[in-house]
Amino acid sequence: MRFAFSDQQEALRQEVRAFIREHIDEEIQAELLDRNRTTHWGPKTEAVFEEIARRGWTGISWPVEYGGQGGHRLDQYIVEEEFGRVGMHVGGGGTGAPAIVAAGTEEQKCRYVPGSIGGSVVFAQGYTEPAAGADLAGIQCKAVRDGDEYVINGQKMFTTDAHVATHLYLMARTSVEPNRHAGLSIFLIPMDAPGITIRPIWTIQNNPAAPINTIYGEPRTNEVFLDNVRVPASCLLGEEGNGWSIGQQGLNLDRVGARRYIMSVLQNEAMVNYLKQDEEAADLHADPVARDVVAQMWTEAQVCRLMTLRSMSIEEHGGQFTYEGAAEKVWAPEHAVRSTEAYAQLLGGRGQLLNTSPDNIEDGLFAHNMLGAFQSCVNHGSVQVMRDQVARRGLGLPRPGAHKKGN
Amino acid sequence: MDTLLDSQELEVQRAVRELLEKESPTTLARSVERVPEGYSTDLWKQLGDLGWSGLCLPEQFGGAGMPLWYGGLIAEEVGRHLSPVPYLTTLVASYIVDTFGTFEQRQRILPGVAQHQHVLTYAVEERGGLFDPRSVTVTARREGDGFVVDGVKRFVDNFGVAQACLVACRVISAAGRDEGVALLLVDPHAPGISTTPLVTTAKDDERHVSFAGVRVASDALLGELAQGPRAAATLVDCASALLAAQMAGAARRVMEVAVAYAKIRHAFGQPIGAFQSIQHLCADMLIWVDGTELLAREALWWIANSTGPRTEASQAKSFANLRLVPTCRASQQIHGGMGFTAECEVNLYYRRVAAWAGRMGNASQHHRRIAADLLDTPGEVRLDAMPPARNWAA
Numbered sequence: 001m002r003f004a005f006s007d008q009q010e011a012l013r014q015e016v017r018a019f020i021r022e023h024i025d026e027e028i029q030a031e032l033l034d035r036n037r038t039t040h041w042g043p044k045t046e047a048v049f050e051e052i053a054r055r056g057w058t059g060i061s062w063p064v065e066y067g068g069q070g071g072h073r074l075d076q077y078i079v080e081e082e083f084g085r086v087g088m089h090v091g092g093g094g095t096g097a098p099a100i101v102a103a104g105t106e107e108q109k110c111r112y113v114p115g116s117i118g119g120s121v122v123f124a125q126g127y128t129e130p131a132a133g134a135d136l137a138g139i140q141c142k143a144v145r146d147g148d149e150y151v152i153n154g155q156k157m158f159t160t161d162a163h164v165a166t167h168l169y170l171m172a173r174t175s176v177e178p179n180r181h182a183g184l185s186i187f188l189i190p191m192d193a194p195g196i197t198i199r200p201i202w203t204i205q206n207n208p209a210a211p212i213n214t215i216y217g218e219p220r221t222n223e224v225f226l227d228n229v230r231v232p233a234s235c236l237l238g239e240e241g242n243g244w245s246i247g248q249q250g251l252n253l254d255r256v257g258a259r260r261y262i263m264s265v266l267q268n269e270a271m272v273n274y275l276k277q278d279e280e281a282a283d284l285h286a287d288p289v290a291r292d293v294v295a296q297m298w299t300e301a302q303v304c305r306l307m308t309l310r311s312m313s314i315e316e317h318g319g320q321f322t323y324e325g326a327a328e329k330v331w332a333p334e335h336a337v338r339s340t341e342a343y344a345q346l347l348g349g350r351g352q353l354l355n356t357s358p359d360n361i362e363d364g365l366f367a368h369n370m371l372g373a374f375q376s377c378v379n380h381g382s383v384q385v386m387r388d389q390v391a392r393r394g395l396g397l398p399r400p401g402a403h404k405k406g407n
Numbered sequence: 408m409d410t411l412l413d414s415q416e417l418e419v420q421r422a423v424r425e426l427l428e429k430e431s432p433t434t435l436a437r438s439v440e441r442v443p444e445g446y447s448t449d450l451w452k453q454l455g456d457l458g459w460s461g462l463c464l465p466e467q468f469g470g471a472g473m474p475l476w477y478g479g480l481i482a483e484e485v486g487r488h489l490s491p492v493p494y495l496t497t498l499v500a501s502y503i504v505d506t507f508g509t510f511e512q513r514q515r516i517l518p519g520v521a522q523h524q525h526v527l528t529y530a531v532e533e534r535g536g537l538f539d540p541r542s543v544t545v546t547a548r549r550e551g552d553g554f555v556v557d558g559v560k561r562f563v564d565n566f567g568v569a570q571a572c573l574v575a576c577r578v579i580s581a582a583g584r585d586e587g588v589a590l591l592l593v594d595p596h597a598p599g600i601s602t603t604p605l606v607t608t609a610k611d612d613e614r615h616v617s618f619a620g621v622r623v624a625s626d627a628l629l630g631e632l633a634q635g636p637r638a639a640a641t642l643v644d645c646a647s648a649l650l651a652a653q654m655a656g657a658a659r660r661v662m663e664v665a666v667a668y669a670k671i672r673h674a675f676g677q678p679i680g681a682f683q684s685i686q687h688l689c690a691d692m693l694i695w696v697d698g699t700e701l702l703a704r705e706a707l708w709w710i711a712n713s714t715g716p717r718t719e720a721s722q723a724k725s726f727a728n729l730r731l732v733p734t735c736r737a738s739q740q741i742h743g744g745m746g747f748t749a750e751c752e753v754n755l756y757y758r759r760v761a762a763w764a765g766r767m768g769n770a771s772q773h774h775r776r777i778a779a780d781l782l783d784t785p786g787e788v789r790l791d792a793m794p795p796a797r798n799w800a801a
Contacts, residue, residue, distance in 0.1 A: 001416060001708060002409045005408045009408065269790060273788060288775070292771055295725070295775070295777035296774055299702070303726065306702065310697075316409070330694060388687075388690075390690035391680075394693055398670070398681045
């Protein structure tokens with residue numbers, strides 16, 4: 001065990017922080033918050049991102065042949081964490097890229113993965129449907145083979161970033177099979193393919209918009225309609241009917257790591273710093289009850305940090321998670337919710353004032369966190385589904401009903 | 408940065424676990440509750456003979472020179488097996504003697520631990536708590552060539568069987584001037600000492616200790632007087648973190664027992680472990696145990712790599728207190744009515760973890776200390792860069 005970063009890693013962190021101080025200004029932050037954006041980055045952010053890529057800070061632990069740096073997972077974690085602290089998702093390949101590396105053809109890997117690391121390719125994940133969330137076996141969106149093409153019809157729900165993505169990473173049903181997870185396939189589809197319609201779904205964080213660094217401050221997600229969308233058969237990722245197992249690749253990317261850690265704990269640092277710095281918080285700063293709550297939530301946040309570093313350590317050693325990723329995805333989101341509710345009780349009337357309100361605290365950060373935090377308990381595998389995984393994979397407990405007579 | 412154990416750490420963990428699985432069944436823990444010395448001298452001798460007691464002591468004094476966190480791995484195993492040995496207090500006191508003592512003091516005390524199964528302990532807590540030099544009212548008055556110690560210490564473990572006890576005292580000059588807090592090496596059998604044995608939920612050896620005109624030599628003062636507060640603060644942190652590690656070891660075992668039981672106990676046509684209500688409870692137990700283990704390992708790693716106290720110790724102990732008692736209770740709950748019987752193994756764990764949760768600081772005391780380190784220091788905080796610990800700074 002070793003609970004400090006190496007000198008080289010600390011130097012990287014300082015270099016990244018210096019870069020952020022110099023380049024991530026208010027204009028960039030305004031672009032990141034712009035709800036009318038139609039591309040992944042705004043123009044100024046795009047320019048900064050090119051500079052980030054030029055420094056070799058993208059895809060650090062990804063294979064060199066697909067646009068990465070072939071470096072250490074922990075170095076990438078450091079970059080992800082520092083940019084995550086200013087609301088920028090920088091670091092590895094995004095949604096879809098891990099599965100493409102694992103299951104794609106050479107042509108698919110070369111076509112999509114470097115772009116996914118470099119920012120020119122952005123996949124929106126198209127798993128969820130109105131009637132299929134955690135239980136992907138319920139997917140009804142259909143892809144029917146027609147010569148050299150597939151014809152796709154269906155509806156996807158809560159498709160985050162579909163409005164700024166270049167591609168859809170789609171799971172669809174290619175056949176109906178008795179085995180629940182058979183008959184699903186994954187397709188890589190250009191977002192501008194004819195027949196795709198994207199409609200906004202406005203979130204609880206819209207109007208007024210959340211300030212930067214809010215937990216799930218995104219004002220919009222999307223629903224995506226696919227109406228006789230024709231794509232070449234080369235859009236299929238891996239084997240037809242093998243989509244469920246391919247789709248498991250990279251799910252952990254969204255469940256563990258710097259981004260979810262940071263979103264779960266930034267409020268804990270923000271609360272301490274607010275109590276230390278704001279004159280109006282002087283009474284609270286001296287209140288033994290408030291200090292007890294602050295210390296308890298801080299300690300819980302340290303567990304978020306250590307569980308994330310455990311996941312990073314496992315990846316650095318080339319290991320696989322058994323339950324550790326799922327455990328992190330239970331603890332961190334629920335801690336975030338507990339913190340928002342505990343802080344709300346300390347902050348009282350001002351704590352519930354949103355962005356733009358007179359007399360709010362830190363642009364309504366704590367109030368918006370209260371609105372957004374629970375979302376992390378839901379997306380990319382709810383905390384209930386994650387607990388199932390911890391119990392079954394981590395502790396070997398049996399599936400419900402497996403022993404019942406007649407089953 | 409690497410939170411996982413390396414091959415050498417895994418080897419120590421495996422070897423100690425193998426030994427204790429064989430030599431330290433819970434029946435041993437149960438039987439020792441009824442003997443006056445409060446620990447198994449046989450098992451303690453075995454641990455000493457195999458070099459585990461001296462693992463973290465310098466080689467020049469007969470130890471193996473391994474860093475403190477290896478002691479944490481042993482504490483986890485001692486907790487896992489509820490091994491009735493005075494390992495924790497001995498490790499804490501010997502580490503503090505090694506870190507803050509003079510060469511002569513180290514030479515006098517440490518070989519006894521490494522080679523002759525000596526037991527050490529410490530006496531810090533008083534009515535005013537643990538984290539503030541103002542809480543120390545036991546005095547060590549300079550007189551002639553030594554000190555005279557007076558006052559009462561509370562909740563002292565293994566005092567009756569220890570060869571030496573580190574006592575946090577307020578040093579008073581012959582002229583009556585307060586010279587500050589220091590640790591003194593005191594012989595528990597010295598004239599003027601009386602003890603009040605306590606009946607704890609752990610049913611182990613814990614006492615209040617009274618000092619009435621106890622004479623100790625001048626070389627009893629550990630190290631430099633000016634280092635006294637730092638030594639006392641480090642002692643508290645070292646003991647807190649090791650106790651958290653020991654609690655994590657015990658709680659992991661009690662979780663495993665519950666999971667094993669849930670797989671074989673059937674109700675409503677299936678193992679109760681197939682019900683999600685039980686599964687989710689077990690998942691939470693695993694998360695709480697893992698969380699404590701990570702916090703305790705981090706705290707011990709930082710104590711070993713620092714020159715003084717570390718707030719991480721309070722993070723570990725407060726979390727252990729708040730989460731591991733419920734872990735043991737959840738195991739009782741899963742065991743149903745059996746969980747309330749004296750013969751159920753789970754209860755040994757519950758009683759001990761509950762007792763340990765009340766020692767070396769309860770959650771609110773540790774929270775108060777964490778809050779002070781976060782809120783009463785200048786500058787912005789970050790989770791991965793703890794401000795310097797300030798306890799006992801006054």
